Amino acid sequence: MEEKKKSKPTLRARANKVKDFRCKNLIAVIEEPDDIKNIGIIIRNVNALGVEKAYIVTNNKLLPDDWQEMREKPKLSAISASAIKWSFVKTFKDTDSCMDHLEKNGFISAVTSPHTKGRKNVVLHEHDYTPYRKLAIWFGNEGVGISKTAIERSDLCINIPMYGIIESLNLGTSSGIVLYEITKQRREFQFKLQKKITANKARKKLL
Numbered sequence: 001m002e003e004k005k006k007s008k009p010t011l012r013a014r015a016n017k018v019k020d021f022r023c024k025n026l027i028a029v030i031e032e033p034d035d036i037k038n039i040g041i042i043i044r045n046v047n048a049l050g051v052e053k054a055y056i057v058t059n060n061k062l063l064p065d066d067w068q069e070m071r072e073k074p075k076l077s078a079i080s081a082s083a084i085k086w087s088f089v090k091t092f093k094d095t096d097s098c099m100d101h102l103e104k105n106g107f108i109s110a111v112t113s114p115h116t117k118g119r120k121n122v123v124l125h126e127h128d129y130t131p132y133r134k135l136a137i138w139f140g141n142e143g144v145g146i147s148k149t150a151i152e153r154s155d156l157c158i159n160i161p162m163y164g165i166i167e168s169l170n171l172g173t174s175s176g177i178v179l180y181e182i183t184k185q186r187r188e189f190q191f192k193l194q195k196k197i198t199a200n201k202a203r204k205k206l207l
Contacts, residue, residue, distance in 0.1 A: 023182075025052065028045075028051050029054075030042055030139050033058065033171070041079065041175070043080040049183045054088070055091070107135065110137055110138065112160070119154075124177070139178075
């Protein structure tokens with residue numbers, strides 16, 4: 001009798017399987033993007049790297065206000081490799097309203113920006129991102145970068161070290177580099193914390 005082929009796990013089953021690897025209380029914020037292609041790329045990075053949510057500050061109607069409508073937008077689904085269907089995305093009309101929402105919910109904001117005078121500046125891989133219980137990482141506009149408002153209302157500026165003649169990266173690449181480092185640190189911290197909690201529970205049962 002011919003052996004039955006094993007069926008592939010459903011997308012829902014795969015989503016449930018990777019749920020524990022998602023970095024809790026970590027949000028990527030895209031401020032005033034000009035190109036829907038960059039939005040799709042960052043949402044793909046957000047999903048692939050296990051960032052919990054994506055916030056988009058935009059008033060130019062690149063996206064519908066409703067998440068369900070975003071999920072059904074063919075162009076965005078294609079660019080994000082369907083990541084939009086599996087990622088929580090919320091839009092805001094301006095930077096201040098997004099900052100207000102984040103601060104109200106206890107989030108600390110960090111902007112990706114070259115060294116900024118008068119602000120706390122950190123080199124991406126030299127900083128520890130685990131002490132922040134709730135953290136939002138901001139990425140600026142493709143042309144003008146992060147806004148003055150976002151810089152002034154954030155706690156730190158994250159610098160990506162560069163060593164070439166061209167000292168700039170496109171938005172999709174820079175978001176991938178920054179989010180990879182931060183999710184790596186926070187995921188390792190989450191696993192260690194969960195392991196400690198499980199060990200403590202087991203110890204209490206023996207007492």
